[in-house]
Amino acid sequence: QKEVEQDPGPLSVPEGAIVSLNCTYSNSAFQYFMWYRQYSRKGPELLMYTYSSGNKEDGRFTAQVDKSSKYISLFIRDSQPSDSATYLCASYTGFQKLVFGTGTRLLVSP
């Protein structure tokens, strides 16, 4: 079983839609959770970072962690074509290496 699992997509939505991207994880010791955005032919860039359970909001982006179900979500409101990218979730315990999911490809059509 992979430590962090993501649906590879692609997920196709029209401009303006609310997007929900999700990951599950297996290691109950994970305390830190990240979402990275990776454009084609670029390296990943950190979008959101949360510690433990709860929600964190930054502009159109909301990250949500539910440790009881080991579920990580990223919501994008009013999605734009410029949001088209691959989104990677990642987690770590605080002492070991960062573990990534395989990424979900998002396509936002005008």
Add this chain to the structure above:
Amino acid sequence: ETGVTQTPRHLVMGMTNKKSLKCEQHLGHNAMYWYKQSAKKPLELMFVYSLEERVENNSVPSRFSPECPNSSHLFLHLHTLQPEDSALYLCASSPEPGGYEKLFFGSGTQLSVL
């Protein structure tokens, strides 16, 4: 120049060639990393350096040889690679080792081994 810069952006090499990937960070960070990104696989951590000292080596084959001459520069020397080594190689840096909440990536080198 700002951030993390990687050269070359693309590299095609035969299995008998020797080549090197270069990474430079302009963020004043103390830790640098090499990651491998293959299609449909999670990013794999290859090496971690802290202040020019290798602190982690994740069972990477010896045909990959890292070098960190100072805290701003990182190299990955490649020799006698296999076709399955074709991937995007990403360099990253953070203020301290394990400081993943401030992990910055370069744009990567897309490597093709023929």
